[in-house]
Amino acid sequence: MTVVLPTWITVLFAAPRRPSAFVAIGVMTPPGVICSSDVARPVGSIGDQDAAASARRTLRTFLLSSHRSGYGRPVRGPLTLFALVGAIATSSTAPPRLTMATPMPAWLAPGARFVVGGSTSASTVVLLSDGVRIGSAAAGLDGRFSLRTRAPRAGRHRLSLVVQGVRVGIGTLVVRPVILAAVGDITPGEAVGPAIRSRGAAYPWAIVGPELSRADLTTGNLEGAITDRGTAAPDKQYHFRGPAALLAGARGQAGFDVLTVANNHSLDYGAVGLADTLAAARRAGISTIGGGGTLGAARRAATFVAGGLRVAFLGYSDIVPGGFAAGPSSPGIARAEVDQIAADVHAAKRRNDVVVAFFHWGVELRAAPDARQRMFANAALGAGAAVVLGAHPHVLGAVDRSRRGLVAWSLGNFVFPPGSAAATRTAILRVRLTAAGVSGFDLVAARSGVQPSLG
Numbered sequence: 237m238t239v240v241l242p243t244w245i246t247v248l249f250a251a252p253r254r255p256s257a258f259v260a261i262g263v264m265t266p267p268g269v270i271c272s273s274d275v276a277r278p279v280g281s282i283g284d285q286d287a288a289a290s291a292r293r294t295l296r297t298f299l300l301s302s303h304r305s306g307y308g309r310p311v312r313g314p315l316t317l318f319a320l321v322g323a324i325a326t327s328s329t330a331p332p333r334l335t336m337a338t339p340m341p342a343w344l345a346p347g348a349r350f351v352v353g354g355s356t357s358a359s360t361v362v363l364l365s366d367g368v369r370i371g372s373a374a375a376g377l378d379g380r381f382s383l384r385t386r387a388p389r390a391g392r393h394r395l396s397l398v399v400q401g402v403r404v405g406i407g408t409l410v411v412r413p414v415i416l417a418a419v420g421d422i423t424p425g426e427a428v429g430p431a432i433r434s435r436g437a438a439y440p441w442a443i444v445g446p447e448l449s450r451a452d453l454t455t456g457n458l459e460g461a462i463t464d465r466g467t468a469a470p471d472k473q474y475h476f477r478g479p480a481a482l483l484a485g486a487r488g489q490a491g492f493d494v495l496t497v498a499n500n501h502s503l504d505y506g507a508v509g510l511a512d513t514l515a516a517a518r519r520a521g522i523s524t525i526g527g528g529g530t531l532g533a534a535r536r537a538a539t540f541v542a543g544g545l546r547v548a549f550l551g552y553s554d555i556v557p558g559g560f561a562a563g564p565s566s567p568g569i570a571r572a573e574v575d576q577i578a579a580d581v582h583a584a585k586r587r588n589d590v591v592v593a594f595f596h597w598g599v600e601l602r603a604a605p606d607a608r609q610r611m612f613a614n615a616a617l618g619a620g621a622a623v624v625l626g627a628h629p630h631v632l633g634a635v636d637r638s639r640r641g642l643v644a645w646s647l648g649n650f651v652f653p654p655g656s657a658a659a660t661r662t663a664i665l666r667v668r669l670t671a672a673g674v675s676g677f678d679l680v681a682a683r684s685g686v687q688p689s690l691g
Contacts, residue, residue, distance in 0.1 A: 332400040333357040333379075340395070340407040341544065344387035345414045347671025348544025348589070352397070352406070355379040362398040365409070386671065387411045387544060413668035413675050414543045416592070417451035420627045420647030420662060420684075422486070422495070423459040424478025427653045431686045432478065437485035440651045444688045447664060447680060449491040452542040455549065455594065456486075456650060457627040458495040458502070458524075463512035466505030472557060475504040482651075483520035494538045496551035498526025498569045499596040499628065503560045507567045525594065526551020527569045531562040534570040537584045537591075545671060548584040550621075552577060553596035554608060555628055572597065572612050578619040585620035589671045592623040598646060601658070603633040605645045617641050622673040625665075631658045635665065635677065642667060642674045649684035660684050 336354040344350055352363055356375050363371040363383055371385030390412050396405045424432075431439055438445070448454050460476030462483060468475045486492040495517060503510050510527060517524045523538035537548040552572040553560075562568030570576070572595060584591045593616040597609045605613075605626075613624045617640040624643040626633070633646030648662040649655070664680040683689045 332402055334361075334397065334399050334404055336406060337380075340409065343410040343412060343543055345543035345545045345670050346387055346390050346411055346675070348387045349384065349671075350387060350544050352383040352385070352395075354381060356381060356399050358399045364396045364398060364403070365393045367396075412543070413670050414453065414545050414547065414590075415451045416547070416623065416667040416669055417448050417454045418623075418625050418644065418647060418665045418667070419448070419454075419456040419650040419682075420632075421459040421630065421649045422456050422482075422651040423476045423501070423653075424462055424482045425460045425474075425476025425501075427686050428482065428651060429478030432481050432485070437481035438489045439485070440482065440687055441485050441489035442687060444664070444682060444690060445489040445491075447690060449489075451491065451666065453494070453540055453547060454490065454492045455494045455496070455592070455625070456492065457499060457594065457596065457647070458483075458497050458513070458517075459499055459627075459652075460501045461503070461505045461509035461513050462516040463505055463509040465512060466507075466509040469504050469506065469557065469559065472504065474501070476501045477505055477509065480516040480520070483516050483522055487520045487522050492522050493540060494523040494525060494549050496526045496549075496594040496596070496627075497524050498534070498551035498553040498594070500553065500555040500557050500560065502527050502569055503557075503567075510567055523549075524551075525549050526553065526596075527567075528562060529567045531564055531566075531568070531570065534562040534568065535576065535580050537580070537588075539584075539588060545590055545669060546588040547590045547592065547669065548588040549592045549594065550577075550580050550584060551594045551596075552612070554598075554612065555596050574611065574615045577612060577615045581616050581619035581621045590623070590669050590673065591616075591621040592625065593621045594625045594627070596628045597626055598629045598633075600629055601631055601656075602629055603631045603646055605633070609645060613643050617643070622669065623667055630655070632662050635679065637674065637677065642677060650682070650688055651686065652684050654685050662688070 334356045338351055338353040341350055356379055360372060360374050361381050361383060362369055363385060365388045370388060371383050373381045373383035375381040388411060393409045393411060395407055395409050396403045462480050463477055497513060514524055525538050526534060528534040537550050539546060539548045552570045554572040556571050560568050561571045581591050581593060595612055616624050622641045625647060626645050627647050629646040630649050631646060632648035635644045644665050647665060649659055650662055654660055660683050662682050662684045664682055666678050667674055668676040681691055
């Protein structure tokens with residue numbers, strides 16, 4: 237490599253292990269003379285005793301390079317080179333000061349936003365990942381800086397800050413996708429409630445709990461009321477309700493973060509039953525979507541931060557018995573309507589990196605999606621959702637992935653009394669999320685039941 241030197245240039249090289257020692261090389265040439273970049277290179281560690289010898293070697297290298305390549309021959313005027321070597325006292329050339337104020341994240345998802353903050357004596361700092369620049373920031377008058385950037389691709393990355401030409405390692409950053417685990421219908425009714433009362437809150441989750449807990453975020457469909465109050469809704473064949481211990485086990489044994497209550501069983505025991513369900517979920521540490529004391533509450537997103545990603549969940553039902561729909565000032569569930577879905581997803585996407593929309597839709601025991609399901613899925617994806625989840629058919633359906641996102645048309649049963657062979661076959665959906673959306677998914681085969689199993 238060659239460099240074009242100006243009429244006069246002075247280059248300072250700090251010794252790697254002795255920041256206070258340097259070599260200054262000055263070259264005076266007419267404009268346009270090309271000199272080998274071998275001259276403009278660090279000369280190694282320079283101590284107080286061997287500084288002169290290092291300078292002589294640098295000078296000799298330059299003269300030999302010039303002689304062999306003939307660089308000096310076109311020069312019409314004099315060519316002068318001098319080397320000045322010295323050990324400068326630390327007080328006059330103090331090394332740059334750097335203090336970190338933000339801890340290194342345990343891990344981040346690809347593309348997740350993060351901040352490196354601290355203070356320095358330099359005017360600017362540059363952040364490198366494996367030697368590649370990924371951000372920079374100017375320090376304020378007080379020396380403080382806040383460098384905002386995004387995580388690189390998945391892997392282990394060595395991060396360092398460059399301050400006044402000095403690189404300082406600040407740690408290793410682990411980057412991997414956020415894992416979202418999703419399952420289908422979880423009912424507190426039928427044989428599930430009695431099993432929990434006799435065997436304990438952990439019973440439904442004893443086998444599948446460890447697998448679900450491996451995920452960063454876990455969700456499912458709560459199909460029924462957590463209450464011992466209320467009156468059974470009229471004109472319904474099935475009514476599901478059960479103990480709060482189901483949710484305590486879901487959180488403690490399986491790590492559930494959010495459950496949708498937008499379905500045709502959340503108000504099986506009226507508004508009081510829905511209120512008890514929401515309160516029980518809060519006590520268990522589980523967020524709910526798709527239902528609330530008003531329509532606004534039912535449409536409100538539940539948001540989480542995992543791996544630096546902000547992930548929002550919304551819930552809707554296209555199966556709405558009479559009296560179940562929330563109103564402006566009345567409790568209930570969020571009815572699936574295209575305009576509302578698009579507006580809610582769009583608003584959530586403005587404030588979050590990833591949006592997940594959970595629907596109760598379709599026809600029981602029919603795995604293939606119908607026109608209405610496709611309509612609602614397109615509304616959510618078109619507004620910016622990355623993941624669309626479905627429940628209600630009680631059988632496992634297909635998972636479709638496109639450039640817009642992923643749709644799981646029916647997640648089937650999960651914690652649900654055994655039925656037909658088709659209804660027993662189910663899965664845990666594991667979706668890999670980055671700031672760009674879905675990077676992949678897999679299905680962990682399972683069998684539904686009062687105590688679901690794997691395989």
